[in-house]
Amino acid sequence: MVFYLIICRSLTYAQRTAKVLERAGISAIVMRPPVKIPEKGCVYCVKISEKRLREALIALNNAGMSHGKIYILYADGSGAEVKP
């Protein structure tokens, strides 16, 4: 399966992001990015289904929340930054 990873500035912010998404009916998991994602220094992200990115960004925007970089995560653990 393919997922999107929304990079967050802190663990707490990632948790808040996940809560906002869950309230919008979007399943979201807080996690450390896989090693192949080129983010340095104890970063956390929120993982969502590839089908829900657009909805997720709308939900975050409606909640007044910003987000960091977004990566697409492939099944083999590799990823690439995307510009939604």
Added chain:
Amino acid sequence: MIYLDNAATTLHKPYTVSEAAQKAIRRMTTPGRGGHSASMLAAETAYRCRERAASLFGVNSPESIVLTFNATHALNIAIKSLAREGSRVLISGYEHNSVVRPLNTIGARVIVAVSELFEPEDAVRAFERRLGGAELVVINHTSNVFGYILPVERIAEMCKAARVPLIIDASQSAGVVDIDFERLGADFIAMPGHKGLYGPQGTGILIARGGKTLIEGGTGGNSQLPEMPDFLPDRLEAGTHNMPGIAGLEQGLKFVEKVGTKKILAHEKALVRQAADGLGQIAGIRLYKANNEENQTGVLSFNLRDLPSEQVAGALSERNIAVRAGLHCAPLAHRSVGTLSQGTVRMSVSVFNTKFEINRMLNHIEDISKKIK
């Protein structure tokens, strides 16, 4: 033991508090230190604690809930963020040493808005008179010595209008009196976890909009940078968290949320009323009680004749009744009321105290008053 020293620390907690603390010791590490289940469980618990606190205290974002080790820690962060040497800082006459000592250490110019005990209108006037030129106001929501509820809402309005930063010490009011951070517009509100929030010792909360670091170190984020993150709560939470404490505090907050502060305050006021009525019947008792019950929480100070307060508290302790005597780390409050040399005997209740316990205390004080001459 009949425990009536809840203004220091609530001894009796909901059983879920110790259960949660034990679970944290067995299963959790600390938030932001790895993606493994022990760290993530800690992260989820800490976040729930922030969410509950944010909900209880009218805070828009859980990130504004900074988890500290006690109210003194929280107040030190707040005061040292806003005051510097020579700052003109206006405080009430009922502040604790956790406010007075940091201000003294910084070298701030402290101005006391002197006002009468249990006279909120007098407090408002005192702040009005002194607010001009103040660079910071620090005010106790409720006096730890007398249970006096100061008119923080009105003083917060004044600070807002005059654009003077405000720090509220909610050590005695959190969990008992309603607090709405966003409505008050304060810059910081500091509180302990181990009193009216029924959490374990070693926990506290600072509600913040920003702030300067008191200590620096690992935060589990932005690790490549030599400086502390510029966002909350990470900026003000360096080092490993007190997870057993935070897990317990989360349950304490849940308990307060479930019972409700109005119900808790009503229960405590009823016990103080009972104690005051009973003490009023005992010859030689001098009571520090509000005429208007609205102005007092579950804390009641008294003295027996001119006896040293420690002597009376000692006699009660021998009968297995725990109260507090002396200055309660708040000499300024005693100076304001004229009890600096004698101190006071302070009884302070929690939601777990009963009428039976108050009756027992009254019987013993009556007996002590006859035996000690």
